Amino acid sequence: MFGISDYNLLGFTREYYLLLTMRIVVVSSCLALAFIIGRRGGYSRSVWLHALPLWIFAAGIILIVPLRPDSFSTQVTSTVVAIMAFYLLIPNLLTVAAIASVSLSIGFLWAAIIYVGISPAVTLRIGLLLVMANIVGYCALLRVEFLQRQQFTLLNEERDQNRQLQTEIAHRKSLEDQLRMVAEHDALTGVNSRGHFMKRAEALLQRSQQEKPPFCLFMIDIDHFKDVNDTWGHTCGDRVLTKVADVCRHSLRPTDIIGRFGGEEFVVALPNTDSINAQAVAERLKENVAALILEGEMSDLRLSVTIGIAVANADDDLDALITRADNMLYVGKRDGRNQVVMLN
Secondary structure (H helix, E strand, O other), X not given: OHHHHHHHHHOOOHHHHHHHXXXXXXXXXXXXXXXXXXXXXXXXXXXXXXXXXXXXXXXXXXXXXXXXXXHHHHHHHHHHHHHHHHHHHOOOOHHHHHXXXXXXXXXHHHHHHHHHOXXXXXXXXXXXXXXXXXXXXXXXXXXXXXXXXXXXXXXHHHHHHHHHHHXXXXXXXXXXXXXXXXXXXXXXXXXXXXXXXXXXXXXXHHHHHHHXXXXXXXXXXXXXXHHHHHHHOHHXXXXXXXXXXXXXXXXXXXXXXXXXXXXXXXEEEEXXXXXXXXXXXXXXXXXXXXXXXXXXXXXXXXOOEEEEEEEOOOOOOHHHHHHHHHHHHHHHHHOOOOOEXXXX
16 A cells, blocks of 8 residues: 555655565564464464564564655654554553563664654654653553453453352252252152152142043052061161062052052052052052061061052042041951051
């Protein structure tokens, strides 16, 4: 662009070709450096590489003085603009920009004295103008860097707060999961708590009544469990409860749900199960409990369970179904225990 104005002033002269060559060298060097900087990256690894365009640009401005001494008045303005550009357009390199700007100022004054022959008074005025440009540019870039550091500090604080918030959210979610686990599962046996079982079983019963598949419910009682507690203590009794709960889980289908109803009693809901299949499942469960072998001081103990079965009717609610299964359970306990009882 400057080459066009140079041609209008100089024509195809030796001075014009020198100026054009200098401008092409400066622009080509800066473009090549821009490509290299883009490939090589950050300031911390290659500060010298980021400083080179400034030195090339400064050298180009200084060389215009001997090549175009007649345009010195406009070169002063260009030099001031270049100094401000060095400071404002080169972020995070305050020292490099300051050295390049001061060097440009000194080199420009020296070239003006040598090739233009400016008087001491003009030299003083131009020198003060360049000093002012350096001071304003330096303070502006210093302020920008201060604001950048402040912004970076605030950004790091925000990131730390976000990490703390995420940690707290994860901790609270973990606590919620633990509380949900405690609320929904029996702490000793791991099966559903009574309240959670009632909620799930009620939903299954309503679906069964709407879609018409069969639905059955077990009440399971560990026979002579009080004798276990009285003989071996409650710790051994808790171990028996855990073992029986494990057997029940492994004897049932994934779609069946089991809950601890209280004490040594368990309750099981069996969706899509008719009376024949329910009795078969109950017999298998009873046999699996009878085959359970305990360790240690209870190795001679043989466990058994009594199971009462109730089959849901179209108008049953869950409480009525549990009551019928419980009645069948007590019939079995009254008739000698270790049996499966279902209302015929």
